[in-house]
Amino acid sequence: MSIPRLGDVRHNRTLQYNVRRKDHPLPLGSAKTDNGESMPPSEIRDSIKAQLLEKVRKHDFGRYLFKASIGRIRGFSGEDITFDFPVTALIGPNGSGKSAVLGAAGCAYKPIKPGTFFPKSTVGDESMSGWSVEYELVDKQINPRQLVKRNSSFRQAKWVRRDVADREVLFFGIERTVPAGEKTRYKALMRSTYIHRPPLEPLNADVATQVEHILGKSVQDYRITKYGLDDTFLVGRFGVNNYSEFHFGAGESSVIRMVSRIESAPENSLILIEEIENGLHPVATRRMVEYLIDVAERKSIQTVFTTHSDYALSPLPNEAIWASIDGKLRQGKLSVEALRAVSGRVDKKLAVFVEDEFAKCWVDTILREMLGADYDQIEVHAVHGDGNAVKTHRSHMQNPAINFRSLCVIDGDSAQQEDPDAGIIRLPGRQPELAVFDAIRGSLNENLAILTVSCQRAPEAQELVRRSIDDVSRTNRDPHLLFNQVGIKIGFVPEATVRGAFLVLWVRAHLVFCNELATKAKQLIAT
Structure with a gap:
């Protein structure tokens, strides 16, 4: 069976998601919280x-x-x-x-x-x-x-x-993080007359290894001792000095205890x-x-x-x-920031609900480029799935208790029905990343210099950028990785930087659609 290439009409979403399940390298720049703060990539493949x-x-x-x-x-x-x-x-x-x-x-x-x-x-x-x-x-x-x-x-x-x-x-x-000094069961340890007889023993080696990985610090010299009928007490070590659990951080103590119980659980x-x-x-x-x-x-x-x-x-x-949310259970990855919007807790005048993180970046770029100062009145949220985006938007429209307006922007290949009058707008193209990539690749002759500099490469790197984009277009099987792959080829430029450069150029080349979306947003902000 031949493998569909970029732009092939057979390159459908089923293939994209099947390929995505394999162990691709984590896209550069993708390990961020919703507010853009960097975090290490997950170690779970x-x-x-x-x-x-x-x-x-x-x-x-x-x-x-x-x-x-x-x-x-x-x-x-x-x-x-x-x-x-x-x-x-x-x-x-x-x-x-x-x-x-x-x-x-x-x-x-x-x-x-x-x-x-x-x-x-x-x-x-x-x-x-x-x-x-x-x-x-x-x-x-x-x-x-x-x-x-x-x-x-x-x-x-x-x-x-x-x-x-x-x-x-x-x-x-929640009580697991109450400091040991505030737990009544340990009060006897504070009495000068108390005599402790059980020995101090090392933590289980497997427990210590797992705790070290979670906390990022060594606990090899920590000790544990029996206390009372079925309780324990911890003793830490810093340099040559021991210190009791009374002086542990709440998280440190709770992690050791949780891991100890989980590792011993059947x-x-x-x-x-x-x-x-x-x-x-x-x-x-x-x-x-x-x-x-x-x-x-x-x-x-x-x-x-x-x-x-x-x-x-x-x-x-x-x-x-x-x-x-409001007595309903919804499955799917929402950021905590997006959850605020879904549950009606937003300080802005307009919330825009989209399917995923790429659509969020795309719509954010359009509105930032087109709205000027009004952009500060908008939040764009990925709510995992076109169905969730439409459902959330419609529920906001029907809820008089919510004091901000909303829009829904669905992907070009979404099975949901667009309805501009009801605030449900469809992005151009079939597959989002592919639509943006192909549009800019088709206009490289006019935009190569700007794209090169926007990708934080020197002007003399233009041919490297052109060659890299052409190479990726021939070899890519998963459009979700397009901008990551281009970034690696042009010198390990973060994916977010490459994606942003492509999106800004796309906006400037598609002013009719972008103006329509921005106009709709302005109308809602003004009402």
């Missing part, structure tokens, strides 16, 4: 994520929570969540129900009592009657071939669960974590999520966590992220 997604799809775990259908709990009614990846992130504004979904997941299993997450107060909880969740579980011991169905419901003032499945579940709540366990970033540096947060993906691969352990951090989302595939 795409192939590992693809294998884990496939393992879930085939139900190839000994025990696994595959789906929870919320009949009614708190603000949710008739909402489903599928755990398509063994590490699932729950995002949403404060009070949106992330913890409710986390608790609903835990209540699928015997070790988690429903009252832990959903206690009933004699004051204010009259509406709990009728709360229910149905589950679809993988449990090879109960049924080696089919999903197992179970349910939890609140009726007659108590939770009812019949034939509840058993599974090791570890829950790490295979196919379930981990629940509240606000995974709590007490951690952003890069350590990202590494903690990478560790959980590694644990999923090594030990078939499933994790569900809540977060407000983009860094926690960066290593995850789109299928692993669920947003809780």
